[in-house]
Amino acid sequence: MNNITIHILSSDPKTLGKISVKEHFVFTDSDGILYHFLVEGNSFTDASKIPPEVW
Helix, strand or coil, X not given: CCCCCCCCCCCCCCCXXXXXXXXXXXXXXXXXXXXXXXXXXXXXXXXXXXXXXXX
């Protein structure tokens, strides 16, 4: 597994701490099930499991 570190630099103190990163992760397994995870900041905010007959 790779670790990713993101550094956000800002000279404006008003934006410090207000910038958030939103990432989507999509995986499939050997049975064709699709998994979708939404991560905002350092928290999972949504997860979905979709069987192959739907997509």
